[in-house]
Amino acid sequence: MEGSSTTIEDDGIPESVARKLDRAREHVCNLTAEVSEYVDECLAARREVENDGKDHLLVWDRFSLFPARLALIIGDAVHNLRSALDHLVVALVKAGAASSGAGLAEEEERVLQYPVCATEDSFKAAVLRRRLRHVPSAAVDYIRGMLANTA
Structure with missing residues (x-):
């Protein structure tokens, strides 16, 4: 990967990973603030009880669609x-x-990627395609355990 760094910082996280995680955190903070603003400004609802308490209705007083920017x-x-x-x-x-x-x-480095797999078979196929070549077996087992439906 062009521009990637394998410099290990004091906390043991490669620098390029730390930068990507920091940027993701910034996005999540921005998202949190914008969702809060959207809820405060664009949504208002109240509950109405009818039929002697048997029916509960949610009535929107203010509603607008989820802004595309949030997506x-x-x-x-x-x-x-x-x-x-x-x-x-x-x-x-x-x-x-x-x-x-x-x-x-x-060429080997270009095919490396974190295996996002839905099944154990697709994980095994990713390993066979050498996506995790040279990764210690304990780390491969850990990654396998993190994947949906493979643990």
């Missing part, structure tokens, strides 16, 4: 989080390759 902020945050995971895999692979004395060709 963009969500997308930016998700993209930065995904990118941080990919940078982490690259750092793990480079460290694993270096510790075993193996080299890592540029």
Whole structure:
């Protein structure tokens, strides 16, 4: 990955991962503020009770659609989080390759990515495609445990 860094900071997180996580945090903070503003300015509802308390109605006094801008902020945050995971895999692979004395060709680095998989079979396929080559087995097991439906 062009521009990626395997410099490990004092907290053990590669610099490129830390930068992506920081940017995702900024997006989430912006999203929190904008959602709060949207709720305060665009939504107002009250509950009405009818039929001797048998029926409860939610009546909107003020409602407007979710602003498209919020979807963009969500997308930016998700993209930065995904990118941080990919940078982490690259750092793990480079460290694993270096510790075993193996080299890592540029073509090999280009296919590295954090495996986002819905099933154990798709995770195994990602491993077979060498997405986690040189990653220590304990880290591969940890990643497998983090994936939906594979634990």
